[in-house]
Amino acid sequence: MAADVERLARLNAELQQLLTRPAGTVSQEKIAAAAAQLREIRQRLAQQDTQHEGEQQKQQEPQQQEPQATAATEQPQLQGPQATAATEQQQQQEPEATAATESQAPAAQHSGERPQAAAQQAATDKVVPERPRPREAAATRAPRGEDATLKRIAACSSLRPLRQLYEQEQARGRLRPRHVAALVARLPFTQDGAAAAAAAGVGAAAGAEELRARHGAVFDFGEELLPVLQLQLGALSADDLADCAAAAADLRLEARTSWVAALVSASLPRLRYLDARRLAALGAALPRLDPSSFGSAEGGRRRGGAAGAWLRAWEARGCELLQGRAAVPSAAAAADPVVGGGVGGDAPEVSAGPAAAAVAPADLASIASAAAALGLAPGEAWMSAVLTAAEAAVAAGSAAADASQDAPKDAAAPAAAAAAAARLPALAAGLARAAAAARPGGLRQLRTQGLVDCLVALESLGVDPGEEWAAAFATALQPRARLLAPASALAVLRVLHGWRRSRPAAPAAPTAAALRPLLSALLAQLAQAPHALSQSDVLGALSALADLGLGPDRATDATLDSAGADAAAVHELLRALATAPGGEQTGLSGAPPGALAAMLVALRRIGVAPEGAFLSAAQDELLASLAGGGGAGGAALGLSPGAFCAFAGAVAAFGYRLEQQLLDGYLEAAEPHLGRMHGRDLSQIMITLGALRQKPRAQLLGALASALARAAPALPLEDLSGCLTAMAELQLRREDTQGVRATTAAAAPPPSALSAALLRAAAPLLPAAPAAQLCEVLAAAGRLGLSGAGAAAVAGRADEDDDVTAAAPSGWLAAALEGAEAKIEAADDEPAKRNP
Incomplete structure (x- = not known):
């Protein structure tokens, strides 16, 4: 039996090395041959364990039938077989098979554990390897309440006692792989670890250096434990592997590629024993630990190598859980986890267990999220299972909400399911509609990021709740x-x-x-x-x-x-x-x-x-844009009239003024282009200057006044009244348009001529104008000194207009005032009609 154990350890180590090599470097025939030898040895060991247990049971049956009164006297007889078994175990101990020394460990305490060929390295790290267990106990785990070290690890609430416990147990040589895995899994649940995990998850914008500076002790301890555990991952149970990987991913620990490869190799034959929560946790952890192999569409389509085999096994196990089926592997598959994982042989036959209830909504959401994180390209059967489970979860949540006055415990089910399922394109938008129709109380039960995911999912599916x-x-x-x-x-x-x-x-x-x-x-x-x-x-x-x-x-x-x-x-x-x-x-x-x-x-x-x-x-940016323009047209300025007016108008709305350099620079740069601008652009520039109550330097308004006077007949009344109001606000003088010396701007119209031209264009439109615009024109004309008789005077000065400008039309005021009283009364009655 000792020879079989030694050979089993050697073959197991060789097979792990083969599986961790890159795809294409190892032939499938070599892997299949090693797997067949491994299966044969394990079957022989299982038969020997079964025979040994049967002999012990036969020896104990006559003793249990004796009266209780003689139990004390027959105690030495009961110890006889145990002493014989202990003697045989001592004879079988060999230095090459260190894993066989753990014969006193509780039976079936860790499912799926395998001996390792790296026992010498484990002894150096003071981590005692585990003894192999009978294969019949691999599918279940016994409670670990008897392990005092695990109890002490679970009781640690901060980093310091956790590290002290690790150092003490390591010095005493009592640290086993399951203890190291428990230390890693416990780390995010300590006070220091929880803060580090939150900072690593939320503070993605912060640099890695800042994160390490604030929580360096947590990251250093976690990254110290991972190499210690690397050679013993094969001795861990499925649950321990998932918990350890999830903790390392939550803390964003820097795991080596070889560590991730060992994790994939160790977890591959144990995926069938994971529940939905741990299966999703392991699936979500791998893309964060190794983004190059997992977490991309290319990785999801990969069909060769260890990553492809692992993804196929994960997809199969997820389909089983979503369909409510329990994996019941055959005897051959249970004895050979490698073949059961689909590497080096055909996949095992998996029979459906008893009919299970609909998958829990949280499990559905977590599995769907993990599948999306893995970049999985699922097949039709898998997608059908997800959709069926999602519909059942939504129906169960709706039924519970209808039957209860308060929000049920699973009220967040539809929202969580939609948030996760929306990341898979084959799922229907009906899930999102169900989430939108769910009771609002269920939203409070979602996590913070779950709320955001649900919101984004509804928006991506085109559902307005x-x-x-x-x-x-x-x-x-x-x-x-x-x-x-x-x-x-x-x-x-x-x-x-x-x-x-x-x-x-x-x-x-x-x-x-x-x-x-x-x-x-x-x-x-x-x-x-x-x-x-x-x-x-x-x-x-x-x-x-x-x-x-x-x-x-x-x-x-x-x-x-x-x-x-x-x-x-x-x-x-x-x-x-x-x-x-x-x-x-x-x-x-x-x-x-x-x-x-x-x-x-x-x-x-x-x-x-x-x-x-x-x-x-x-404004510095606007000046830079203005300096970079060139060519013809308003937009060629680098600062279009619309953009300038929008910015300047927004500044004026706050009661501020533009920097004089920007105002003068814009009008100076725009002067060659004013003649080709649209009339409404010209009027908007003048209206914006009035809103700012800010005049440019002398004569810069000359070209604008000439172009605006020519475009006035085609302007609507709204623009005309706005320009008149702007001129009244600016109180322009002759030097503002013509300058103080005889220059090229001397041909520009004076302000009085421009205001008369604007009023002449507005006069025919005033009889049909609404009361608000009529009042605006009358107020501006009064401030500008435009009389109703046709003579124009500005601020009490005699008009000195040249032939470019004609006087304001005679009788315009009388025509404008016809019906004005009725318009004003109608405008006053309008608020009363809206609010009776």
């Missing part, structure tokens, strides 16, 4: 928004903004009230990492916040209290864009002029005024 669901989502996410990464916060804003724009009506008051706290929380979260956001990210976030209703509501004091925090967060984002770290370019470098204007418009709607540093940086 409605205002009530959005309000419930905001209520569930708002207390946990501080846990979101910037990318997740942006995703939430993007989806909510898209739904808001697709709905024609404004959100109801309850929905808006529920959204405002969430919007403030998301804005605060973005301000925590402002340098991780690009200018397009900031623009998209500000536009979404403005459209969704962020800003102080004068009717409630709560929003007024949060306005200061919102303004501080916005300023933090803008400072990051306007700052040039290390003398480099600012975050606004290369920003389109339209984007800068849109950013100011969004700030205006939110109710936050920009700081001077941001405005200065934005």
Whole structure:
């Protein structure tokens, strides 16, 4: 028997080395031959174990039939076979078969454990290898409450006692592979490990150096344990392998490629014994530990090598769990885990166990998420099993919700299922509709990232759940928004903004009230990492916040209290864009002029005024755009009239003025192109100057006045009245258009001639004008000193117009006032009709 154990250890080590080699370097015939020899030896060992147990049972049966009174006297007889067995075990101990020395370990405590050929290396690390178990006990695990070391590991709540326990047990030589695996699995559940795992998962934007500086002790201890465990992975049970891999992935430990290869080799024959939770955990861990072999579409389509065999076995086990079937392997498959895994032979026959209940929604979601993370390209049978299980989970969740007044424990099932299943393109959008129709109380039971995944899944499947669901989502996410990464916060804003724009009506008051706290929380979260956001990210976030209703509501004091925090967060984002770290370019470098204007418009709607540093940086970008233009047409300036007017108008809305260099530079650069501009562009430039109440330097308005006077007859009344109002605000003088010396601008019309030309074009339109525009024209004409008799006078001065300009049309005022009284009365009655 000792020779068989030694040969079994040698063959097992050789087979592991073959499986870890790259695909194509080892022939399948060699693997099959080694697997056949391994199967033969294991079958012989299993028969010997069975015969030995039968002999012990026959010897104990006569003793159990004796009266209890003689039990004490027959105690030496009961110890006879045990002493004989102990003597035989001592004779079988050989230095080459170190794994056989653990004969006193509890039976069936670790399923699927195998002896290792690296016993000498394990002894160096003071990790005692396990003795092989009978194959009949591989499918189940006995409770490990008897192991004092495991109890002490589970009781550790911080890193320090966990490391001290490891050092003590290692020094005493009592550290076994299952203990090392338990240490790794326990690490993320300690206080230090939980903080490190949260930072590794959420703080992806932070650099690896910063993460290591804050939680270096946790990462160092975890990466110290992995090499110790590498040579003993084959001695671990299926559950221990899954827990260890999940912990290493959660902590983002840097596992070597050889360690991952050993994990794949050890877990391949044990996948059949994993439940849904651990199967999904192991499937989600491998892409994070080895992204090159797992986690991509190419890896999912791979059919050769250990990775391909592992993916096929994982897919088969997932299909069994989704169909509610328990894996019952045949005797040959149980005795040979290699053949059972599908490497070097055909897959074993798996029979369906007793009919099981529908798969748990959490299991469905986790398996679907793991399949998507693995980049799996599932077949039709697997997808059919997923869809059937998902429909059953949704039906069960809906039935439970209908039968209970309160939200059932699995109320989050449809939302979680949709969030995970949406990552697999073959699943129907009905899951998303079921999630949208589920009770809102179920959203509170989802994890923070699960809420975001559910929201993105609904949006990707084209399902708008409605205002009530959005309000419930905001209520569930708002207390946990501080846990979101910037990318997740942006995703939430993007989806909510898209739904808001697709709905024609404004959100109801309850929905808006529920959204405002969430919007403030998301804005605060973005301000925590402002340098991780690009200018397009900031623009998209500000536009979404403005459209969704962020800003102080004068009717409630709560929003007024949060306005200061919102303004501080916005300023933090803008400072990051306007700052040039290390003398480099600012975050606004290369920003389109339209984007800068849109950013100011969004700030205006939110109710936050920009700081001077941001405005200065934005205007520097506009000057750079202006200097880079050339050619014909307004757009050839590098700064189109529309972009300039939008930005300047947004600045004027805050009560600010443009930098004089930008204003003069734009009009000077635009002068050669004014004659070819559209009339409405010319009028918008004049209206923008009036809104700014800012005049350029002398004579720069001459070309604009000439072009505007020629285009006036074709302008609508709205533009004409706006230009007249702008001229009244600017209080232009002759030198503003013609200059103070005899120059080429002397041919430009004086301000009085331009105002008369505008009024002459507006006069025929006044009788049909609405009351608001009529009042605007009359007010501007009065401020400009235009009389109704046809003579024009500006600010009490005599008109000195040349032949370019004619007087205002006679009788225009009388014609404009006809019916004005009725228009004004109708305008006054309009609010009363809307609000009776």
